[in-house]
Amino acid sequence: MEIKDYGLSRERGFLSHYEIDEIQLPAQFDEICKAAQNLSGLLSSGRARHWLEQLPDPSIEVWIRTAPEPQIRTAMVRYSFLTQAYAWGEEQPPERLPANLARPIVTLADRLGQAPLLPYSGYVLDNWARLDKTAPLSLDNIYMVQNFSGGDDENWFVLVHVAIEAEAGVLLDNAARLVNIANGNGGPSDAEHLLLEMHAAWERIYGHFARMPERCDPYVYFHRVRPYIHGWANNPALDGGLIYEGVEKFAGKPQAFRGQTGSQSSIVPAMDALFQVRHSDDPLKAFLDELHSYRPVEHRRFIEDIAKHSRLRSYVAESDNRDLRDAFNACLEQTTRFRTRHLEYAASYINKQAGSIAGNDPDVGTGGTPFMRYLKKHRDENRDQVI
Numbered sequence: 479m480e481i482k483d484y485g486l487s488r489e490r491g492f493l494s495h496y497e498i499d500e501i502q503l504p505a506q507f508d509e510i511c512k513a514a515q516n517l518s519g520l521l522s523s524g525r526a527r528h529w530l531e532q533l534p535d536p537s538i539e540v541w542i543r544t545a546p547e548p549q550i551r552t553a554m555v556r557y558s559f560l561t562q563a564y565a566w567g568e569e570q571p572p573e574r575l576p577a578n579l580a581r582p583i584v585t586l587a588d589r590l591g592q593a594p595l596l597p598y599s600g601y602v603l604d605n606w607a608r609l610d611k612t613a614p615l616s617l618d619n620i621y622m623v624q625n626f627s628g629g630d631d632e633n634w635f636v637l638v639h640v641a642i643e644a645e646a647g648v649l650l651d652n653a654a655r656l657v658n659i660a661n662g663n664g665g666p667s668d669a670e671h672l673l674l675e676m677h678a679a680w681e682r683i684y685g686h687f688a689r690m691p692e693r694c695d696p697y698v699y700f701h702r703v704r705p706y707i708h709g710w711a712n713n714p715a716l717d718g719g720l721i722y723e724g725v726e727k728f729a730g731k732p733q734a735f736r737g738q739t740g741s742q743s744s745i746v747p748a749m750d751a752l753f754q755v756r757h758s759d760d761p762l763k764a765f766l767d768e769l770h771s772y773r774p775v776e777h778r779r780f781i782e783d784i785a786k787h788s789r790l791r792s793y794v795a796e797s798d799n800r801d802l803r804d805a806f807n808a809c810l811e812q813t814t815r816f817r818t819r820h821l822e823y824a825a826s827y828i829n830k831q832a833g834s835i836a837g838n839d840p841d842v843g844t845g846g847t848p849f850m851r852y853l854k855k856h857r858d859e860n861r862d863q864v865i
Contacts, residue, residue: 479654479787484780490615491647492603492744492777493640494551498623499607501552506536510582514556517563518628526567530560535578542589550589551604557583558596559624566706571715573732577724584725591775593735594722595709598742599774606640617641617686626706634693635703639740641686646745648679653752653784660793666802669793673805680812687819700831709737740820742769744777749813750860751785753806757859795865807864817857 486492503511513520513533520526542550561583565571575583580594587594606620613619620640622633652672659669694703710720711734719732747770749755757763770778794806 479657479783481651481654481780484783485776486647486650486780488647488651489644491643491645491650492774493606493615493643493647494548494604496548497607497611498552498555498604501548503549503553503556504541506538506541507553507556509534510536510553510556510560514559514624517559518625521563521567521627524568526563527572530564530579531576533560533578535581538582538585542585550586551599554583554586554590554592554597555600555605555624557586558600559626561594562596562706563626565710565716565720566708572720574721574723580722581724584722584727593772594733595735596707596738597772597774598738598740599777601707601738602636602639602743603643603774605636615641615644617689627702629698629702631694631698632703635690635699638686638690638694639743642683643743643745645679645683645686649676649745650748650780652676652679653748656752656790657784657788660790661787666797666799669790670799670802670805673802673809676809677805677812680809680816684815684819687816690823694827696827696831699827704828707738710734711736713737736765736769736772739769741766742772744773744781746813746816747781748784749809751781752788752790753810753813753863754785754788754791755810755813755860755863760855791865803865810864811861814857814861817860821854821857 481487485495487495510533513530517526520529523529538553557579561575561579564575564579584594592599605622605624607623608615609619609621617637620637622636622640625632652675655664656669656672658664659672710716710732716732716734719734721730721732722728723730747766750757770781773781790806794803797803
């Protein structure tokens with residue numbers, strides 16, 4: 479295996495190989511881009527739907543046949559933010575998404591093999607750029623390109639995720655190499671070296687993760703950031719979903735898609751696949767299995783191929799190299815630690831908050847599940863599977 483075959487890199491991991499500020503969309507998207515760039519102003523007007531309903535439908539069916547992937551993904555970022563703003567930008571959610579938004583986002587989503595609403599890839603992976611193009615990708619050199627309301631808390635929440643995703647490139651590259659080693663293309667000392675590199679990468683990831691509270695306040699996150707990223711599934715405020723007007727394949731029936739969530743990140747699933755971590759059946763496992771289809775196609779393929787070909791656990795278990803086993807278990811503990819930190823943030827940023835914003839339930843994740851007890855269960859299952 480080689481990660482370049484999945485559009486990934488050691489330097490950027492699952493992040494886009496381009497930067498969105500450098501992607502120019504055709505003139506037919508001019509009004510769309512203008513609205514997206516002024517989305518905070520439209521939302522502040524209190525009449526976001528009034529303005530969004532006036533946008534033209536650029537009729538992208540012909541363009542999308544030959545459009546380069548960076549343009550398609552950039553258009554998806556713009557349209558997914560406009561779609562979420564239409565759904566959640568006023569006090570009460572609508573029953574319908576108008577055709578001028580519904581048709582383009584469904585066309586884009588179909589081309590990308592994803593759902594027609596904001597995905598984690600559109601929120602984080604494809605929605606960043608460097609301030610100084612000659613300097614490395616780092617927290618002090620990146621910005622969030624597309625916003626909802628904007629502000630430090632919204633930006634910081636996304637940028638910490640971008641920094642984590644970039645750091646995880648080492649995990650992904652080494653995972654592919656470990657699969658190769660465990661299948662006969664290397665020795666125990668090579669595997670141990672890669673695992674130690676992964677352990678160091680995890681420490682850098684925690685360094686970024688620990689900085690979340692610096693500039694993203696839990697109250698502001700819950701009341702000013704989180705409301706826009708919910709989906710339409712298991713959300714009483716939308717009572718069964720959202721009707722996508724003008725989309726023939728949906729036949730006028732409400733569609734209930736899952737909302738953007740960090741659980742759509744492919745880092746932990748890739749590590750579970752590598753270390754062959756198994757989770758017993760529960761509602762969160764079923765939810766996470768469903769979320770797999772919300773990831774970019776190549777990211778899904780990477781996780782699936784790792785799961786299919788990894789025999790790292792048996793390779794380590796059959797070895798008499800104690801250092802190799804210790805390195806394996808230390809990396810497994812790092813994913814447990816990551817789940818623990820996720821649990822702590824879920825508690826402080828969501829579960830302990832209270833509010834009456836439509837669709838923004840502190841006991842339900844943005845993907846639509848009661849997450850707290852199942853996060854604990856998955857954390858514990860992870861820890862129990864050391865060798």
